[in-house]
Amino acid sequence: MNHFGPGNHGSSATEMPPLVRTPAPPQRPVDEQPAEPIPFPRREEPAPAAAAEPEVVLGPTGRPWPDLPEPRPIGIHGNARVIAMCNQKGGVGKTTTTINLGASLAEYGRKVLLVDFDPQGSLSVGLGMNPHEIQLSVYNLLMERDVRLEDVIVSTDVPGVDLLPSNIDLSAAEVQLVHEVAREQSLARVLQDARNEYDVILIDCQPSLGLLTVNALTAADGVIVPLECEYFALRGVALLKGTIDKVRERLNPRLQVDGVLGTMFDGRTLHAREVMQRLVEAWGDDVFHTVIRRTVKFSDSTVAGEPITSYASDSPGAEAYRTLAKEVLVRCLDA
Numbered sequence: 501m502n503h504f505g506p507g508n509h510g511s512s513a514t515e516m517p518p519l520v521r522t523p524a525p526p527q528r529p530v531d532e533q534p535a536e537p538i539p540f541p542r543r544e545e546p547a548p549a550a551a552a553e554p555e556v557v558l559g560p561t562g563r564p565w566p567d568l569p570e571p572r573p574i575g576i577h578g579n580a581r582v583i584a585m586c587n588q589k590g591g592v593g594k595t596t597t598t599i600n601l602g603a604s605l606a607e608y609g610r611k612v613l614l615v616d617f618d619p620q621g622s623l624s625v626g627l628g629m630n631p632h633e634i635q636l637s638v639y640n641l642l643m644e645r646d647v648r649l650e651d652v653i654v655s656t657d658v659p660g661v662d663l664l665p666s667n668i669d670l671s672a673a674e675v676q677l678v679h680e681v682a683r684e685q686s687l688a689r690v691l692q693d694a695r696n697e698y699d700v701i702l703i704d705c706q707p708s709l710g711l712l713t714v715n716a717l718t719a720a721d722g723v724i725v726p727l728e729c730e731y732f733a734l735r736g737v738a739l740l741k742g743t744i745d746k747v748r749e750r751l752n753p754r755l756q757v758d759g760v761l762g763t764m765f766d767g768r769t770l771h772a773r774e775v776m777q778r779l780v781e782a783w784g785d786d787v788f789h790t791v792i793r794r795t796v797k798f799s800d801s802t803v804a805g806e807p808i809t810s811y812a813s814d815s816p817g818a819e820a821y822r823t824l825a826k827e828v829l830v831r832c833l834d835a
């Protein structure tokens with residue numbers, strides 16, 4: 501359900517340009533094609549230095565790869581940026597990105613709070629918690645005035661990462677909050693004190709645009725939109741953009757799009773590259789240069805209840821999230 505009522509059902513991504521296939525290069529008749537590969541001419545003499553131009557390296561999004569500096573350590577923590585991980589489509593990598601971006605930022609010395617704001621509780625499970633053993637959750641923090649932030653925050657096995665856990669109880673909050681005063685600001689209110697303690701707070705949203713997600717967007721300074729690199733993933737993006745715009749206009753003028761992240765990318769397929777091209781056409785420089793490739797290591801690490809950065813520390817998936825962390829730091833945390 502869209503918290504802002506009916507109207508747009510998300511099936512028409514109006515600002516998405518139509519998919520235009522690049523025409524195939526003209527084929528030479530078979531008898532004109534060279535039978536042997538043409539040998540590459542070897543140049544014995546080095547090219548003159550003046551003619552050598554710096555080679556432009558294109559990243560997986562088709563744009564020049566930027567220079568991402570090594571993050572510098574920080575001495576004082578606090579003044580956190582709150583970032584909501586948001587897409588109403590399910591299974592696009594919101595929770596995976598919350599865990600692994602959080603863990604990577606912590607590797608770079610940032611103090612991180614992860615907020616599980618999905619009644620499915622996947623973030624809590626993905627960090628090794630048993631949902632039935634959670635005594636106090638985000639639900640209690642939202643609904644009970646005498647519950648304090650420090651009663652609910654738990655530390656995790658990942659150094660530098662704390663968690664506000666959730667379980668199915670949170671689904672009741674969506675109904676109960678409707679009757680509250682300033683119902684859209686409930687999460688912002690309870691996170692206020694955490695801003696002084698942490699450098700970054702990542703909120704893992706549920707796959708819907710209901711009241712919980714609007715709460716997350718109202719509490720946030722920025723939003724990251726993970727998008728599966730698959731054609732159907734582009735449907736509904738207009739609705740999400742519309743919701744972000746409405747929250748900015750009506751509830752939270754400081755809300756920015758911190759970035760759009762292509763996930764489950766398979767660079768070997770033309771399809772994935774076309775979807776990436778359309779993402780860049782629609783969102784421009786909001787699209788992160790980093791993309792997350794498809795690998796089963798992510799499911800394996802979820803089962804193990806830890807981030808990929810510790811489960812398979814040297815894997816390309818772990819490296820991708822470290823690179824994303826660098827990009828997030830350059831774009832919106834250290835800026």
Ligand SMILES: Nc1ncnc2c1ncn2[C@@H]1O[C@H](COP(=O)(O)OP(=O)(O)OP(=O)(O)O)[C@@H](O)[C@H]1O
Nearest residue numbers: 590591592593594595596707764793794795798799
């Ligand atoms: N890059 C990836 N490659 C392969 N599998 C992935 C990748 N990212 C996530 N997954 C897997 O896809 C599934 C869905 O991912 P995840 O739970 O992060 O999505 P979500 O958007 O949080 O889903 P939901 O909307 O249900 O909360 C999980 O099993 C996860 O392990």
Ligand SMILES: [Mg+2]
Nearest residue numbers: 594595618622
């Ligand atoms: Mg999730």
